[in-house]
Amino acid sequence: xxxxxxxxxxxxxxxxxxxxxxxxxxxxxxxxxxxxxxxxxxxxxxxxxxxxxxxxxxxxxxxxxxxxxxxxxxxxxxxxxxxxxxxxxxxxxxxxxxxxxxxxxxxxxxxxxxxxxxxxxxxxxxxxxxxxxxxxxxxxxxxxxxxxxxxxxxxxxxxxxxxxxxxxxxxxxx
Numbered sequence: 300x301x302x303x304x305x306x307x308x309x310x311x312x313x314x315x316x317x318x319x320x321x322x323x324x325x326x327x328x329x330x331x332x333x334x335x336x337x338x339x340x341x342x343x344x345x346x347x348x349x350x351x352x353x354x355x356x357x358x359x360x361x362x363x364x365x366x367x368x369x370x371x372x373x374x375x376x377x378x379x380x381x382x383x384x385x386x387x388x389x390x391x392x393x394x395x396x397x398x399x400x401x402x403x404x405x406x407x408x409x410x411x412x413x414x415x416x417x418x419x420x421x422x423x424x425x426x427x428x429x430x431x432x433x434x435x436x437x438x439x440x441x442x443x444x445x446x447x448x449x450x451x452x453x454x455x456x457x458x459x460x461x462x463x464x465x466x467x468x469x470x471x472x473x
């Protein structure tokens with residue numbers, strides 16, 4: 300009887316260790332996504348919009364300036380929308396507007412600036428050429444190192460919280 304109880308205890312301990320190890324593996328392999336947070340952004344460039352589909356999410360990609368308390372950071376901004384939702388309104392694509400959204404930080408879509416800012420096209424002979432995919436909304440674009448990885452934030456129409464016009468110094472106007 301004692302040996303059966305010892306085997307049961309050993310089996311139970313082994314099971315607990317196995318479950319703990321799997322939990323640690325799962326957290327490392329699939330880290331929990333951060334909670335959505337409110338952000339203030341200024342859109343600096345329109346990168347590209349993938350062809351619109353009625354079967355899933357549509358994307359519009361921008362380079363934006365994430366406004367912090369004392370500093371700003373350049374980020375990749377991905378606007379997700381469904382076919383029946385509004386695409387990012389063209390009248391909001393102005394660099395003197397500060398938009399507020401509830402956004403989700405998504406490390407899986409972080410992207411190197413060089414990779415996201417160029418497109419490959421083919422000419423009539425089938426030769427490939429790289430062209431800029433960036434359409435800046437400002438006169439003096441920021442210098443971005445080609446090796447810089449832009450952190451990605453995902454927004455959508457339901458996360459829109461408002462827009463304010465900035466004055467000449469980049470401060471919120473009244």
